[in-house]
Amino acid sequence: MEENTITWLTHTVTYITLFYISFVIAKLFFKLKNRKINIENELTIKDNVAFAVTATGYFIGTTIIFLGVLHGESHGLLTDVILILFYSIFGNFLLILSSIINEKIVFGKKFKFYREVILDENVGTGFIEAANFIGSGLIIFGAISGRNINLFPEHGELGHYTSDFLSLLFFWALGQIIIFTFLKVYKKVVSYDFIKEIQKDNNAIGIVYASILISVAFLYSFASKGDIDSWETTLEDIAYHLGLAIILLPLSRLFIEKVILPKSNLTKEIVNQEIPNKGVALLEAFAYIGSAIIISFCM
Structure with a gap:
């Protein structure tokens, strides 16, 4: 076997192994955040779909963070291993912190995720929590997928890594502010009480809200990814x-409303029906996420 093939195989096996290690780290953080919850009982005994959606969103977020480290150029196998392990740990910490910000600041004290997801098994809330994890993962992906300007050139490569870390903190914090602002504006613009609709188990609203969060995070991530010159x-x-x-x-x-559903009103379908129309909500979600992807690739 040629040396290049052996090197490629070694790197590939190492990165795949690190992914599984990062997944174990993610599980530990997820258990820490949900330390009052019997995770296996929720997923297998109660068959709590809302919590399953939340958990899936969390692990998607951690996978996106892992890909963010791999996206940039290699710094050598040993350095790559250290960076992947570091960002797996710190990235999970930021995911948890993002979730707390979303729960306490965006939704406020009256809205309790534990009550909605665990006690009420509110799938719409599960979608929102999952989208928060995915969106935060995208924000972190953008921040760590390239290299920052070396703010401390006198310290050489250590200064570069320090600059990259500070860049992550800045772009993560800015991303939280932007998402908070977008969603606050959304709640002001719509003609219905968003929080009350979610509390009424309106899963359609949960789908729409989650898609907006992911769309904004995707656009932000796409704009901030790569090297910063x-x-x-x-x-x-x-x-x-x-x-x-x-x-x-x-x-x-x-x-979507005028071309695909010209005889219908999206708001009425999603809000003003006895059973909110989740199918229409998926179409609206596609409109937001699809537009975000098109905007990113056209710029």
């Missing part, structure tokens, strides 16, 4: 992507 340019790219999102996401919803 200029902070000004990167922040401008973020502003351009999100500016288009403000214009095109609502237009995409209007397109």
